[in-house]
Amino acid sequence: MIHPELALPLLPLVLDRPPFELCRALDQEGIPFCLQAPGLPAGRFVLASSRAGCAYPLQNGQCLVDLDEVVECLGDDPWRQLSDTRSHRAQWTLGPLPVREEVSLIDKRDVRRRLMIALREAIERRGGVWLKVASCPFPYRAAFCLRIDHDDYHAEDFHALLHALRGQERAVSHYVCAADFMRHPEALARLRGWHVGGHGFHHHTYADYEQNLRNVSRGWQVLERAGLSPDGFVAPHGRYPAALGEVLKNLGISHSSEFGLAFDEAPFEPSPGGVLQIPVHPVCLGVVLEAAASSGIEPAAVIEPATRYFEQWIANRYEDGEPVLLYDHPTGRWGHYPQIVRAMLAAARDCGLLWRATMAEQARWWRARQKISLRVLRDGDEYVVFANGLPSNYKIAVEYWRGEHVAQMPLAEKVLRFSPSSLAYQRRGQRKRFQPVRVDRAEGLRGRVKRFLDWEKSTPIEEIDSSTVSGWMKRTLRRWQG
Ligand SMILES: [Zn+2]
Known part of the structure; x- marks a missing residue:
């Protein structure tokens, strides 16, 4: 009974x-x-x-x-x-410092x-x-990863960053933009043994399906030919247009990570059956250095306060049981100031139950978690x-x-x-979060034209698809600019 x-x-x-x-x-x-x-x-x-x-x-x-x-x-x-x-x-x-990003x-x-x-x-x-x-395997409270976006190759900064990351293979994910790296097979060889994902061939997230498909696939092939097994993708500039989501889904890519769709949030599927989105914190050292430059402040002067900011952010997120995912680039940033990376890793080590796992591992865990029913x-x-x-x-x-x-x-x-x-x-969850405020003005004519043209300077002129009106105009304008 x-x-x-x-x-x-x-x-x-x-x-x-x-x-x-x-x-x-x-x-x-x-x-x-x-x-x-x-x-x-x-x-x-x-x-x-x-x-x-x-x-x-x-x-x-x-x-x-x-x-x-x-x-x-x-x-x-x-x-x-x-x-x-x-x-x-x-x-x-x-x-x-006013730190800005499109999120x-x-x-x-x-x-x-x-x-x-x-x-x-x-x-x-x-x-x-x-x-x-729970959002992490037992006994962990929150998940941590440092995401490295390799937009371009700068030997000194690349090696300085890898040196600072020695022994942290479980807590770091590298995403490689292939156009520059295909000329440096020795750099790609150094990434063997790490989790590596795609970051496109040219450093641009296109507005349409076809160009994204070409760009993502081409970058992927470069990594595979170098003997790497790429897993996951991060979109250049953190953008996530619907066309990109479709491409990643059709290519069977396990996860992607941006801040244009959500930030500081738990993983989710943007659409039913879509590629797992693992949002990242949008504030990186790079945008802090940009803010310093536009305020006329020496870069060296902001390293110390930026370090304190990231240490505090890691500790707060951990206390609240929220994902701790930070990103940046080696060139001129983490590779140039590796002390900030060491400080972040030390701050993460201070959080006893922080799960340090690559983004590929976090994606695998999330998929396993979705299958549990209670x-x-x-x-x-x-x-x-x-x-x-x-x-x-x-x-x-x-x-x-x-x-x-x-x-x-x-x-x-x-x-x-x-x-x-x-x-x-x-x-848990009592801390007031660090909230962004909106700063953009209504989009003017210039902005609308740029969006129509999908304006950028990463794709070489001869590779711009000119079969559409916007593509033809973009190629013509790029030629005029020389
Ligand atoms: Zn990038």
Whole structure:
């Protein structure tokens, strides 16, 4: 005889005609969910929009959580915000320096966090539970990686950076732009044994499908011919046009990493079945040096404050259990100032439970995590967790949340039973995040023309595709410029 309270699981959440963005947000969060279907109900809580109506009637014992009500208290429409793909020019202040970069228009991490808090509160009010698969393998709290974008080759800076990174193969990912490196096979040979991914052939992210396909594939082939096994891609300038997403998906690339679609956010699929996006922190030493140059400040004067900034950022993100992913370039930056890399690695070492893993490894973990399914039931004062799809190569943890407090438990077996009163809790996610502000003006004629032409100077003139009007104009203008 089944105890009546064990009859319907508190998790998974059951979704009826959900927006894709809700599935994506729950997947990032690690909250188990499934779609409502005829037959035996999979869970007690059904999430549906009362305005749109349910596809299936509620079954005995099921309870409706109206998504419209949850969303209303947020003020904005999170589905629209999370599906937004636009970027804009944003600014942060780092001490007296205004640091600028073109990043995702919407702070999707912030939108998702507020959405998840509203949903958790709605579920908890109805007697439910917020229990999720941890974002890292047990016992880790957050994932760390230094991403190196090799746009061009500068022997001295390249070797200085690799020297500073010695012994850190597990925590570093290299992405190589091939046009310059194909002339330096000795440099590519030095990257054997590291995780290497593609960064295109020419250093440009094109607006259309065909040119991206050509550029990504050509860069990839150079790396393969050099005896490397590229895995993953990062787009030049951190842009992520839809055409690039399609190319990466069709080429079967495991992951990509930009800040034009989202920043400081957990990995996600931009579209159903899309390439895993692993967003990166948009502030790098490079933009700090650019800000210094435009303010007339000597580069050497900003190294110390920039180092403090990155050390503090690593410590804060770790405390909050958020991804710790930083990027920069060897030439004139990390290779020229390797002390900053050493300081960042030391700061990461100070975080005892920081998972140092390449981005390829993080992508593999994320895919394994997506296959785990949990069912959670209440039995008196205890919860019982039934797990399926546990990977054999990672240790899993689940997190039980109560407000801003979280307790982590290893999930070694397929069944876990616990009492919330016997757990040790930590407080998380209270820190105010470092927010960018918008600085761009409405796009003038010049900006519109540049966008129409997909303007850039990385592609050699003779390689510009002139079969379209915009391509022909771009080639003509580039010729005039000489
Ligand atoms: Zn680059």
